[in-house]
Amino acid sequence: MEEIMRLFPNEMRQAILTKIGDRWGSLQEIRIRLFQPVELIFDRTMEWLPMLKPSKEEGIFIINQLSEFSLYRMTDELREGYITIEGGHRVGIAGRVNTSDGSVKALQYITFFNIRIAKQKIGAARNILPYMYDKSYMNTLIVGPPQTGKTTLIRDATRIIATGWKNVQAHKVGVIDERSEIAGSINGIPQHDLGYRTDVMDACPKADGMMMMVRSMSPEVLVVDEIGSEKDIAALMEAINTGVTVICTIHGKDLNELIRRPSLQMVFKQRVFERIIVLDRTREPSQIRNVYDQNLKQMIQKSGYVHI
Template structure:
């Protein structure tokens, strides 16, 4: 995790490294706040480094590391409120907002940093991939609140679809990775394993990227993270009308909650999604709560499986405890 540790001044770097040690696999976030202890958020608990309280000088060090000493290069990211670094880790930023004509121009006097740890969990989508395939892959929506494992799941879904599983032939996959979180690309090259037949449009706005990918790379399955705007929905509808299967994620807690959002109304009016996967955390990220078909019937089978943990083996035998991501 050198790409994360390098963000911190030497003293904080050593303290964070010493505290985490070999527990990076269970790390979710590192919260770095001015004049407050550093917060370490693991899968099942939170710890504080009480002896470390970053000051303004140390926050400037982090900003310089993020921007490679050029805040001008981060202009777009500062408007969005986050920066994606090597490995697909996302650093959220908060502070005093600078506006122009009522729109956010940038965040100034940044005093709060949230480093979200990107994880690749090979095999985590094995238990659910059969639900997404019936003669062909189904248009699928993953619903979950933040930190429920949506991105981790669709990353592995992409790998499985583009490599093949059981006797299902590999298909061409196109990923629109607007936030560079799915592939964790560096200079356009994914750092995560996305499979053999996957092409990535990195750091590209979703609405524009979907049609660009269809025109240029002719994918059979299109994967997009965190849809929500009217432009995203319109682009999804256009993509589906070209015959491409779409698999995407969205922030939300329930299906009923999403149906109340005006921007998403066309998706539900036209029954775009043949599968809807609802995630929740319970005591850890990645619980598959329900899987709905197009009639909104729950088709998830929980007999003898889907309990607490993922079965990380390459086998397709189902054991207890295989739905954790």
């Protein structure tokens, strides 16, 4: 994890490394707030480094490491509020916001950092494959609150679908990776294994990217992370009407909460998703709580894993 540790001054780096120890596999986030204790979030717990309170100078060091001493080259990232670094890790940033005509122009006085650890878990999607495939792949919506492993699941599902498994041949997969979290691309090159037949539209707005991908790369399966806006839904419906199978994630607590959202009324009315997989927040990431069919009937859970 040198690509993460290089962000910190020596004393911070050593203190954080000592605290994490051999627990990198379960680490989810490193949260830095100037003049406040550093926070480490693991799969099952949260821990503080009470004596490690980053100073303004240490915050400037982190910013310089992120920007390679040129904030100008980070103009777009500063406006979006996050930066993707080598390894596919995403660093969220917050502070004073500069606006122009009611729109965010840039972030100034960056004083908060959230380093989200990108971990490719090979095989993480094995337990959802039996629900997503029945002679062909089905339009699938993966639902869960933050930190339930939605992106981890959709990343591994992409890898499996694009590589093939058992007697199922590899399919052409198009990934719309607006936040650079699925592929973790750096300069257009994915840092994660997404399989042999995957094409990625990186840092592209979902609503634009879906039809761009359909027109340019003719995918059989389209993968999108964190849909939600009315524009996202309209583009999703248009893509499905072209005959492409869509697999996507959405933030949500449960099915009932989604049904009440105005932006999703058309989706449920037309029974677009043949499978809706709801993840459990109370257990380890990427654990299934419920699975529903297109009629919103709960399915009997299939046992075992798909052997890849």
